[in-house]
Amino acid sequence: VRMAGCALTAKTVGGDISAVICAIENAQKGDIIVVDSHGYLNSAYWGENLCLSAINKGVSAAIMEGACRDIEEIRKLEFPIYSIGTCCNVGQISGYGSIKVPISCGGVQVNTYDVILIDGNGIAVIPYEDLGDVYQKTKQNEGYARRNDSSQYAKKHLNICQTCRKLTLPPVGESAILVKHEKMRTGLSVQPGKAKKDNDKVSCFAQGGSGGT
Numbered sequence: 001v002r003m004a005g006c007a008l009t010a011k012t013v014g015g016d017i018s019a020v021i022c023a024i025e026n027a028q029k030g031d032i033i034v035v036d037s038h039g040y041l042n043s044a045y046w047g048e049n050l051c052l053s054a055i056n057k058g059v060s061a062a063i064m065e066g067a068c069r070d071i072e073e074i075r076k077l078e079f080p081i082y083s084i085g086t087c088c089n090v091g092q093i094s095g096y097g098s099i100k101v102p103i104s105c106g107g108v109q110v111n112t113y114d115v116i117l118i119d120g121n122g123i124a125v126i127p128y129e130d131l132g133d134v135y136q137k138t139k140q141n142e143g144y145a146r147r148n149d150s151s152q153y154a155k156k157h158l159n160i161c162q163t164c165r166k167l168t169l170p171p172v173g174e175s176a177i178l179v180k181h182e183k184m185r186t187g188l189s190v191q192p193g194k195a196k197k198d199n200d201k202v203s204c205f206a207q208g209g210s211g212g213t
Contacts, residue, residue: 002119003080005032005060009103009112012036012066012096015043015089017050019097020064024050026099029058032116036103037066043089044069051079061118065105082123 008031010023023033033054037045046062048070054062061080067087068074074081100112108125110116115126126134 003032003060004115004117005030007032007034007110007112007114007116007125008099009033009101009110010035010097010099011101011103012038012040012045014096015040015091016094016096017045017091018093018095019099020045020050020091021053021093022097023099024053024057024059027054027057027059030060031058032060032118033062034103034105034110034116035062035064035066036105036110037064039065039084041067041085041087043067043091044087045091046081046083047090048073048077051077051081055079061116063105063116063123080118082118 006028008023008027010019010033012019012035020033020035023035027033035045045064045066046068050062051070051074055077061082063082065084067085068081068083069086069088069090071086102109102111104110106123110125111128113128115128115131117124117126
């Protein structure tokens, strides 16, 4: 697996998966959902049903510091999920949690619109505000890579530069420096049985009851 996408963050409360569902509802094509579940492993935050919903929304992958379930079904769907464990227990839908807020996942701070890079070696996070510098540095390395294409170091940096060029955010001029999104990092709280809307037109259903991951 090798991919890159923009992070859409979700922060859960206990075993409540409302924030995860809300994140999927508000995801854009190519987003990677990153979930801060505080390392909770007593219930699953993701399963086959959420995979199908995420695929329909065009979500590229999901990363969570928590458990998932329906492993065999997810493998058949070929949807990339990165979690710290598995659990057969279904998460609850009680209406608590938030999306598009700063989170911690695997000890790394992640914000919505940070760029997530995934390959066989692991997962890297590029903070949104550093994208311009990262792109310029990788662009400089691209020239070196083309002159020294037998070098593994050079090939690595050429791949990074090509990845930066493919990110689906608006470019500035001829470069692929990413512009600041006017609606970035708007925190949204999920409340039981109530809709929550802002300029991003986000609505979170969250009626109480048992979950369905």
